Amino acid sequence: MDVEVKIHKLHFAEPFKIAYEKVTSAPVAIVRLTDKSGKTGLGCGSADKEVCPQTIGQIVKAIKQKLSLDFFDQPLFKLNYYHQKIQRVFKGWPVAQQAVEEAYVNLCCCQAKQTLADFFGQKKASVPMGVTLGIKGIEQTIKDLKSFSRQGYVNFKLKGGLNYQNDLRKIKAVSAILPSKASLILDANQGYSFVEAQKSLKPLAGLKIKFLEQPINAKNLIGLKKLSAMKILPIIADEAARDFLLAKKIITQGLADGLNVKLMKIGGPLNFLKIYKLAKKHRRKIMIGCMYESNISITTGVALALALDLDYVELDSGHFDFKDDPAKGGVTIKNGRIFLAKPLWLK
Numbered sequence: 001m002d003v004e005v006k007i008h009k010l011h012f013a014e015p016f017k018i019a020y021e022k023v024t025s026a027p028v029a030i031v032r033l034t035d036k037s038g039k040t041g042l043g044c045g046s047a048d049k050e051v052c053p054q055t056i057g058q059i060v061k062a063i064k065q066k067l068s069l070d071f072f073d074q075p076l077f078k079l080n081y082y083h084q085k086i087q088r089v090f091k092g093w094p095v096a097q098q099a100v101e102e103a104y105v106n107l108c109c110c111q112a113k114q115t116l117a118d119f120f121g122q123k124k125a126s127v128p129m130g131v132t133l134g135i136k137g138i139e140q141t142i143k144d145l146k147s148f149s150r151q152g153y154v155n156f157k158l159k160g161g162l163n164y165q166n167d168l169r170k171i172k173a174v175s176a177i178l179p180s181k182a183s184l185i186l187d188a189n190q191g192y193s194f195v196e197a198q199k200s201l202k203p204l205a206g207l208k209i210k211f212l213e214q215p216i217n218a219k220n221l222i223g224l225k226k227l228s229a230m231k232i233l234p235i236i237a238d239e240a241a242r243d244f245l246l247a248k249k250i251i252t253q254g255l256a257d258g259l260n261v262k263l264m265k266i267g268g269p270l271n272f273l274k275i276y277k278l279a280k281k282h283r284r285k286i287m288i289g290c291m292y293e294s295n296i297s298i299t300t301g302v303a304l305a306l307a308l309d310l311d312y313v314e315l316d317s318g319h320f321d322f323k324d325d326p327a328k329g330g331v332t333i334k335n336g337r338i339f340l341a342k343p344l345w346l347k
Helices: 056-066 079-089 094-111 116-120 138-150 164-177 194-205 221-229 244-252 269-281 295-307
Strands: 002-018 021-034 040-045 130-133 155-159 183-187 211-213 235-237 258-261 285-288 327-334 337-346
Touching (some): 021 056, 040 094, 040 295, 040 337, 056 094, 094 295, 116 295, 138 155, 138 164, 164 183, 164 194, 194 221, 221 244, 258 269, 269 285, 285 295, 295 327, 295 337
Parallel strands (some): 183 211, 235 258, 258 285
Antiparallel strands (some): 002 021, 327 337
């Protein structure tokens, strides 16, 4: 087995701003596994400083050190064996777990002449894709939303968190022009104090808001639970569910009404399936989201979304965000819906 791990710096088509940062580029780790016959599997790792304890450079170094030539010491079809091994060898490194497991799964699919959609049990041909609107002025936000609406998009996430009163004004303006079939999420990215979040809930409930995502500091789990207990608007945890064990805790202890689950946080697609089943058991809402990612991991996310009954699909990274993603193929977007259409390849 040949193992290649590289950092690729991806550049946004336009700067993207949220509550705690404004970015023009993002580094990702790309893992490529190649077997003796030349078949390949690709995996992507992306680190967000708000949820990931390691930098992308540290992650690449760890993968190179731990993914030794004799790592694949059993037949590749032993899925549970390799899932457990990846989780064990890369314990505490969820981004590395994700990148390696994704590459492994993609290689298995390539060897079996199977698509990722087949691997996860595809139920749907496509799903509506949520579009994230970064922090901009009201006029530009409305202009962007109208443009996406004309392209067929119906699910929107509005970034906020810098000032809850300004967010309310923007949401009122956006709600006034929102198409009747469209939905809107407000994501504060931890930007509000607990009191501000409390004050925002009642006026938000009177508008076309589906969820309020991570309104307060990720460490304030008690505050998150109190906001959920108000039963005014569903509260979704994102940064608070920064790893697999915290995601389980939030679900089982009812600390939020649902989760935005990202492959990078929970250690890969097979852990995503575990969290999904647990969320369904406890009747929690579940979204699939993304960080600043290559089309490689976006493709895996779409394959999961086509197989599962998710409450929201937010996979607007990859070639949607970046102008120089080296991963081609995978997903196709048409009329606001996302499909798996072509094999992945790395240029």
